[in-house]
Every structure is written in C-alpha cells, then in structure tokens.
Amino acid sequence: MKMMMLQPLWDLLRGHSSLLLSPLFPVLFSLGGYLTCCLPYLLLDLLALRWASLRRYKLQPQSSISWASVRSCLSLTLYNHLVFLLPITLLHGYLSPAHLPAQAPPLPRLLAQVFVCLLLFDFQSFTWHLLHHRVPWLYRTFHKVHHSSSSTWALTTEATGAMETLSLGFFSGCTPVLLGLHPLSQLGFFLLNIWLSVEDHCGYDLPWATHRLFPLHLYGGAPHHDLHHLNSSCNYAPYFTHWDRLIGTLQTR
Numbered sequence: 001m002k003m004m005m006l007q008p009l010w011d012l013l014r015g016h017s018s019l020l021l022s023p024l025f026p027v028l029f030s031l032g033g034y035l036t037c038c039l040p041y042l043l044l045d046l047l048a049l050r051w052a053s054l055r056r057y058k059l060q061p062q063s064s065i066s067w068a069s070v071r072s073c074l075s076l077t078l079y080n081h082l083v084f085l086l087p088i089t090l091l092h093g094y095l096s097p098a099h100l101p102a103q104a105p106p107l108p109r110l111l112a113q114v115f116v117c118l119l120l121f122d123f124q125s126f127t128w129h130l131l132h133h134r135v136p137w138l139y140r141t142f143h144k145v146h147h148s149s150s151s152t153w154a155l156t157t158e159a160t161g162a163m164e165t166l167s168l169g170f171f172s173g174c175t176p177v178l179l180g181l182h183p184l185s186q187l188g189f190f191l192l193n194i195w196l197s198v199e200d201h202c203g204y205d206l207p208w209a210t211h212r213l214f215p216l217h218l219y220g221g222a223p224h225h226d227l228h229h230l231n232s233s234c235n236y237a238p239y240f241t242h243w244d245r246l247i248g249t250l251q252t253r
Contacts, residue, residue: 010104023093027086037198041154057204059226063151073155080165105182113185124171126237152226157201200225
C-alpha cells in the first residue's frame with residue numbers, strides 16, 4: 001500500500017510534464033512557492049496592525065513594516081531570480097534535461113530523502129553562514145545585505161545579495177541531484193525548504209510553529225533566527241540547533 005500511496009499524485013503531476021520539464025520551471029516554482037509561503041505571514045502582519053491579540057505573538061512587537069521595504073524586498077527577489085537564477089537554470093536545463101520516471105517513490109523513502117536533504121542543507125548553510133560572519137570581507141561583500149534589518153519579516157527571507165542567493169540555491173538545488181532523489185522527493189524538499197526558510201524569517205512565535213514540534217530545543221525556528229538578526233554572533237544554522245550547540249554559538253533568549 002505504501003508503495004502506491006504517492007502514485008496518483010505523481011501521475012497527476014506527470015500529466016503536466018511539459019511544465020515540469022520546461023527549463024523555466026525551477027525558477028517559476030521557486031519564485032511562486034516563495035511568494036505563496038510569504039502571503040499568510042504578510043496577511044498576519046496586516047491583521048496584527050489592528051488586533052493586539054495577534055501582535056502578542058510578534059518577536060519584536062515594536063517593529064513595523066513600510067511599503068517602501070516591501071517594494072525593496074520584492075524588487076531584490078525578482079532581480080536575483082531573473083538576472084542570476086534564470087540564466088543558470090536555462091543553461092542547466094539545456095545541458096542536462098530532466099527525466100520523469102513512471103513510478104512514484106514509496107512514501108517512507110520520500111520522507112527519508114527529504115529529511116536527509118534538509119539535514120545536509122542545514123549543515124551547508126550553517127558552514128556558509130558562519131564563514132561569512134567570521135571573515136569580515138565576506139560579510140561586507142556578500143552577506144551584509146541580508147542584515148540590513150535587525151527585525152525579521154517574511155519578505156526579508158530572500159532579501160539577499162546575488163552571491164548569497166546563488167550559493168544557497170546551489171546547495172538546495174544540487175544536493176537532491178547528487179543524492180539521486182526521485183523528482184517528487186526533490187519537489188517535496190524544495191517546498192519544505194522554502195516554507196521553513198520563510199517561517200524562520202516570519203517574525204512570529206506562533207503556537208503551531210515548527211520549532212514547537214521538536215523536544216529539547218532541537219529545532220530553532222523563528223525565535224532562533226530572529227535572535228541572530230539582533231545579535232549576529234549567535235545562531236548560524238537555519239533550522240536545527242545541534243551545530244550551534246556544538247561550537248557554542250547557540251542562544252535561546
């Protein structure tokens with residue numbers, strides 16, 4: 001039964017193979033998935049302006065979001081996707097066309113593959129992030145853009161310089177391919193990674209947030225990353241806390 005559970009979904013997706021195999025699909029999927037994940041939090045920001053019951057979940061209640069900052073973040077995201085990511089994905093699609101197998105992966109395999117990719121991306125991002133904070137030239141040249149705001153909100157997730165966008169895109173795009181993931185597992189990882197990254201930057205400590213699902217503070221979430229934007233000498237891993245705990249850079253409050 002587990003072998004067949006994902007087959008109807010995969011058959012449905014393969015029915016749109018012309019879209020999935022298009023060299024434009026990775027950029028459209030990345031940008032569309034990102035903006036879709038941001039929308040609930042942007043709506044929450046608007047509602048929190050009127051209802052104090054929502055504002056109490058904000059990690060920095062005194063912070064505010066201007067329309068100018070919304071335009072700035074959106075412009076930077078679109079610029080990075082169209083000017084840098086699009087040409088690379090078009091070239092990759094030309095040199096290495098995608099293939100869609102007939103069979104879907106078993107559900108346990110998909111879940112295991114997604115989790116392994118998430119752990120590897122967490123380590124890759126942690127290493128990149130730590131290096132750019134420990135080497136002043138790297139910070140000034142590549143990472144400073146992302147720290148232009150000391151408070152986090154959804155659209156700051158991809159408010160990054162071109163090199164940071166390309167580096168993190170390389171980690172998230174190449175790791176599933178190198179591990180030989182099924183295309184459906186790749187899509188699952190990409191979606192989850194986008195959602196968790198936006199959640200990290202949402203600026204809220206919500207009752208249903210991902211970090212509340214893990215015991216012993218094994219997962220940092222939005223409170224973990226918001227502290228990093230307030231104090232850039234801590235909390236370098238995007239998701240899990242074991243690497244920061246190992247090198248003594250974990251801060252919980």
